[in-house]
Amino acid sequence: MTQNLEKMPKGSFERITIDAEQSERISKPSMSFWQDAWLRLRKNKGAIVSIILFTLIVIMSFLGPIISPYEPNAQTITHANLPPKIPVIENLGILDGYGTLGGQKMDIYELKNVEVNYWFGTDGLGRDMFSRLWKGTQVSLFIAFVAAAIDMLIGVIYGGISGYFGGRVDDIMQRIVEILTGIPNLVVVILFILIMDPGIVAIIIALTITGWTGMSRVVRGQVLKYKNQEFVLASRTLGASDSHIIWKHLMPNVLGIIIINTMFTIPGAIFFEAFLSFIGLGLQAPDASLGTLINDGYKLLQFQPHILAFPAILLSLIMICFNLIGDGLRDALDPKMKD
């Protein structure tokens, strides 16, 4: 054995020493919280597909009314109640302009002498469903985003103040929230809609009047958790002002939770808007939202199922997208779940 070793050419082995510096070296690039979150979110197929799908829906809601040759509110009575007809796809036997009339299946377009195509058909007043659908999506999304943004703003400020200053301020502010959350959301929304002129503003105010309490509780809880931790104490000892601590130290930590919570507020707002429209408290004609379109469609379900189908599918898709994006973001941003 030893002889064999001696036979080996010199320089086959090299003496190495353990370098303390080396073992402490960080071999992978260090990542910020957001890069890390993005990496985790990217692995979530459902969330990524939802983000892409939702982006497409938003783009279409602006593009839809423009590319359609018809105005969302323009009525052409002679073109009323037409089933959907899309060129190319009509050859597949679906969306081909056929509908049942008096128990028989026939080409309604031929019957009514309509030369043009309505991609998603028309309603009882001869309005183009395609442009109405996208216009309605625009309105629904607008209501949901504005309501969620207001909820977020009030909730963060209220919860932040309550949690950060604590003591008596916190006590009083929390008692108010406790009473407010005791009132069922449904009741508040309906009552407020009743006393205001129906419309987008009324719906947004009704949705936000107690909607912010959820966000304020979450933010308060987080602020309470972080405000006594060492890094905040250190900053305070070094003479940092309240606003510096809030913006530079607390906010970045609470931001993840705020984003997650907002992602779940938005589908809630979309649902409530549609719900109100469905029971007749939403937007007034001729304005359309997904809710009013579903309401109109429901009345004609037996004879014109397409009028219900398109807005119902789109509404459900948007809700599914938001829930999946919300789930994905929660998994990505919540460090507790870190694997």
Next chain:
Amino acid sequence: MARYIGKRLIYMVLTLALIATFTFFLMKILPGSPISSASKLSPEQRAVVEARYGLNEPLPVQYFDYMFGLLKGDLGISINQFKGANVTDLILSRMGPSAQIGFQGMVLGTVIGVLLGMIAALRQNSWVDYSSTLVAIIGISIPSFVFASLLQYWFGLKLEWFPVALWKEGFMSSVLPSIALAMLPLATSARFIRTEMIEVLSSDYITLAKAKGASGFEIAFKHAFRNALIPLVTVLGPMAVGILTGSLVVEQIFAIPGIGEQFVKSIMVNDFSIIMGTTIFFSVFLIVVILIVDILYGIIDPRIRLSGGKN
């Protein structure tokens, strides 16, 4: 515990008083008059009608009359939907169908949801798990009125398995509305139980049970399931809220003579004593449910101490 319940009860009364006051004054500034065809009446006729419903009294008097009535369980009288009928009686008479579909929906949804969630947790990352997650996402995302109209269209109109609407065939009439209401509790409990079960299954006492040679079935049902089920109580409150919200539209769609349908109708015709009465009734219902849930949670899970700790 007693102190905690006492504190909660005080809050409950305070909240209800606030809701009643708030509703009362909102109704007073409501645009439009509850007296239908008010424009056709001469001032004298109008005065007579107003006197009959106590609308001619000064506002504070009306308010205190109303609040004292509430203490006695009197919600006032209907003005134009059911002329002169007592609102308390109206609500009570319509409680049956609402309670039935609400209860059936809740039980159906929770039972199926719990089973789905459990199977999903036991077979994590299998196709069963993915499909149960899919069902849960769809259940949370699709609004109850869309789901209800689909059910009505397919199972009522096309397949004719169940009555399309109305409340005339007893249990059969309640099937479709109950299923429509069950979707939300189903989805909520499936997601919830899945998460809880996965957490419980990775705990030490399950490992111990495995080491002692307990069968998979025994572990799942005897050890894990019971502990995973306890936290489900916390989502019963939000589920009840969901069922109530859903009942407004589902009763409308299936033309069920329940409280929700009456509420929506009274909104349409400005019958403010019914609106007020139902609002207060809903609030009492939800507040009581949430209180019971909180107390129950403290009782069944000894690890939770409601009164001692800080929140």
